[in-house]
Amino acid sequence: MKKIRLILTLVFLLTGICFGKVLDVSAAENVSLEEARNVALNHLKETEYSGDIQRDDELILKTHLYDVDDSLLGYYFTFENNEKDSRYILVTASKDLPPILQYGDGKLDNVNEDFLEQGKKLYYLGPLQYLYGNNKDEIEQQFNTRKEKWLNKVSSRDSVMDYSKIMNKEIPRVKRNSSNESYWEIELSSASSSNPTLFAITDQKTLSVTRLYQRSSGVTNPNSACGPTTAAMVSNFLKGEGYPIKGVSDYSSVGTFINHMYSEMGTTLVGSSIKQYVTGINKHLDHNYSGSSGWTAWSYPAYGYYPHYKDNINASKPVGLRFDLFVSSGTYTDYHFVAGIGYRYNNGSAEFGIKDPDNGSSNTGTIWLNWNANNDDMSMGLVNRTY
Incomplete structure (x- = not known):
């Protein structure tokens, strides 16, 4: 009966994609490190990376991800075998967020991850967008500095950006929506299922x-x-x-x-x-x-x-x-x-x-x-x- 309900949920999600604006929610159930790690492993095993994962213990937590209010946003895992940081995946830590943010070859940031070794925290703002800092005040300052530079560009020359749009721009953050709990139900059930391909890639x-x-x-x-x-x-x-x-x-x-x-x-x-x-x-x-x-x-x-x-x-x-x-x-x-x-x-x-x-x-x-x-x-x- 549980599998039938999950299949109906999956059908609903596939037919309802992209309809309706996303609403913010104020609170949601947290996702533990172990739950996130299991979801990460299962998600990667359902992709082209499945043959690369020989042992589950090769997937390790590299660092935590933070939201712009300094709350825990998620987990940054890397898969390490003979090639260090050969794969990575970002899993969120709250069920009002989409379970998987991003994954791919190598590591998340090929240029600036040295900041992590300096003790900086990693703030994930959106697709390919992240900043490093000690706290939310530093992140806000970095964003405002960039915003000021954008405004100077549009005020001093023709620009591809609209001035009013930049003026009203707030620091980006990953959208929260209570409907993401349905995606989490599928991810967690798939990770613990004896037949995970029942919920895997369909198209x-x-x-x-x-x-x-x-x-x-x-x-x-x-x-x-x-x-x-x-x-x-x-x-x-x-x-x-x-x-x-x-x-x-x-x-x-x-x-x-x-x-x-x-x-x-x-x-x-x-x-x-x-x-x-x-x-x-x-x-x-x-x-x-x-x-x-x-x-x-x-x-x-x-x-x-x-x-x-x-x-x-x-x-x-x-x-x-x-x-x-x-x-x-x-x-x-x-x-x-x-x-x-x-x-x-x-x-x-x-x-x-x-x-x-x-x-x-x-x-x-x-x-x-x-x-x-x-x-x-x-x-x-x-x-x-x-x-």
Whole structure:
């Protein structure tokens, strides 16, 4: 009877994704370290990483994650075997939060994790967004410093950001919703079930997109090159699919290709808007086409449009994703582009896979994120063939 109820819950969650605004809740049941660890192990075993986990004790707690009010947000686990930090996963510590925030190859932060060795706490704000500090006051100060820089940019020159939007921006944090308890019920039951595949991945696709690095040798303006690099990844993949499109092999280097896309998009030192991304990649894809044949590109908000994202992945068309008002240690812009290259439903949760053009040269793997926890400040740049 319990399995029937869980299956009905899973069906409800899959059919109800992306509908309705998220409501904050004031309190929820906490998740213990042991529960979180069991969920982490089970979740990874249901993915492409299942063959890598030989012993459960290889998954260890690296550090805790904190919310911007200094409360415990979750747990940062790493899987260590012969390769140190070969996999990681972030599990939340409260049932009003989505169980799994993020997981992937290597480690969470390839650039700034030395701060943990200095005794700093890790504050997780959202997808690929985290700050290090001793307490919430330091985090608030770091955010306000970045906010002031954003406002100075839009007041001193044309910008891709709207001034009023920045003025009203508060420090980001992971959304809380009492409906996440249903996802937790599935995750915990799956982790303790003798037949965990009953609740495992039900629908998925991942595209073999090669990750390109926005700070590759020869890139003229690496700090603002995430949009052009994302467009280059999408274009390079489509070339590999057999379309007459210019990719990495058509240029003298990865850096030269990224610089070309930078020019095509009209990117400036301030960065790229989603409109510039759409216009620029459309221009690039159409170079070897004539007349009415060629490509079309358009944008959508991510919120409520997970089916559009899935449709493009199923059609083997990677998606440019732009996070607005991006906040993270070591970043130089107020936004960030990544390439959306996959989707999956894992234990009822809608996930999306990305290639991040930044966060170190070794950050080549696919990062998986929870769609509903991350889609409010995200826009999509979509492409398709026209005939």
